[in-house]
Amino acid sequence: MIGIVTQLAAVIHAKPADVALVFNTEPMVSIAFAWVMLGETLSMVQMTGVALVIGAIYTGARLGASHPLKPLASKGNKDS
Structure with missing residues (x-):
């Protein structure tokens, strides 16, 4: 419980x-913990899912680094 509250506060x-x-890495950490402890x-389908998640995280990190998002320009309220 303390870990969850701390994590949510840190967000x-x-x-x-x-x-x-x-x-996105929490499920993989849980799987590793269950395997070791x-x-x-894991079945072949589950290992395929882990590989897809790792691949998606890696791809997202690479794309995010090469194409960072620009902040949206704020549109001020013009009441007059």
Whole structure:
């Protein structure tokens, strides 16, 4: 419980890309923990899913680094 509350509190202070990276790697960390600590095994379909997630994170990181998003220009309210 303390870890979840701490993580959610830290999200406020982190960049969106960093938060997305952490949230997208959580399932893989859980799988690794279950494999090491509990002796769980993965099926071929599950391993394929892990490979797809890792590939998507890597691709997203590479594309984000080469094509950073520009902030949207704010449009002021013109009441007059």
